């Protein structure tokens with residue numbers, strides 16, 4: 001019966017060919033999988049598979065190069081944007097992107113992140129913010145929320161002791177080298193659609209040579225947060241979005257107005 | 264009503280249930296059996312699917328292919 005039904009139907013969605021057949025090693029419900037897929041959908045739709053070079057981080061997404069079927073380079077922890085800088089400068093006609101978690105991009109790699117954007121390197125930086133170090137067992141990240149319980153903040157993050165959550169995306173948006181900066185999410189179908197649109201613009205902007213595009217993806221880490229995937233989606237809405245509101249932060253042609261308040 | 268259906272790569276599925284929650288037609292559920300990884304996998308439970316693609320968009324494992332009825336044939 002199934003074969004019969006399928007005969008009369010046309011495919012309206014399928015996994016992009018720019019992803020390899022290797023199954024993701026990510027935990028059930030982890031946003032990294034969606035982020036990988038959407039980036040690769042954009043690469044497929046723009047027809048730039050053989051012109052795209054990605055740089056993978058250290059973190060749960062360290063094996064991004066097993067999944068994304070484009071040329072990829074692994075970078076030392078935190079240094080993805082520095083590696084991407086070198087690649088783009090040597091091969092300026094390629095579409096170059098880096099992919100990093102919050103521990104990679106906003107802790108050990110803070111200097112590289114800020115200076116890459118400050119130099120206005122003509123690359124796309126994708127920043128997956130799940131407010132925790134997933135790979136190493138759920139330690140506190142710079143982006144962990146106040147009060148958030150992690151394995152290294154068992155009583156909840158206490159700002160007076162260990163500082164406030166770092167809104168690095170708003171921070172770098174103020175740099176003149178930043179061309180397009182936005183924050184998106186992958187927790188609902190609509191959020192995924194919006195992310196895809198932003199990623200597409202970001203790849204297209206690379207042709208203009210105007211500076212760094214930076215897209216934060218607010219994501220989940222069900223394992224690190226010790227929640228099931230559905231609860232982690234709710235937790236994102238209730239706790240992450242007040243601190244990390246979604247939307248454009250710096251749009252080409254408009255003056256910078258980084259949102260510093262919660263909304 | 265527009266008819267659609269989904270094909271789920273049951274051996275890839277990790278039973279995260281995000282597709283089940285994303286389906287506006289409530290057509291998905293987790294199976295009683297488990298797959299080779301040991302997860303209950305997502306499956307269709309009725310024929311209300313409209314091929315809206317929502318489930319596939321949130322699937323972290325790119326396990327869902329979505330089909331929609333082609334508009335052409337009408338007369339019986």
Ligand SMILES: Cc1ncc(C[n+]2csc(CCOP(=O)(O)OP(=O)(O)O)c2C)c(N)n1
Pocket residue numbers: 058059060061077100101102103104105108130132133134135136141221
């Ligand atoms: C030089 C160095 N320091 C520390 C580590 C340990 N380490 C591996 S991944 C990681 C952080 C991962 O967190 P994040 O970047 O947020 O990515 P996630 O795993 O959450 O996706 C750390 C501290 C390392 N591999 N190398």
Ligand code: SF4
Pocket residue numbers: 025026027029030031032060130134135220221222223224
């Ligand atoms: S530990 Fe967290 S970030 Fe890493 S794969 Fe699992 S859910 Fe994803």
Ligand code: SF4
Pocket residue numbers: 029271275276277278279280281282283304305321322323324325326327
């Ligand atoms: S979203 Fe994907 S991995 Fe999760 S239950 Fe549905 S088909 Fe399986």
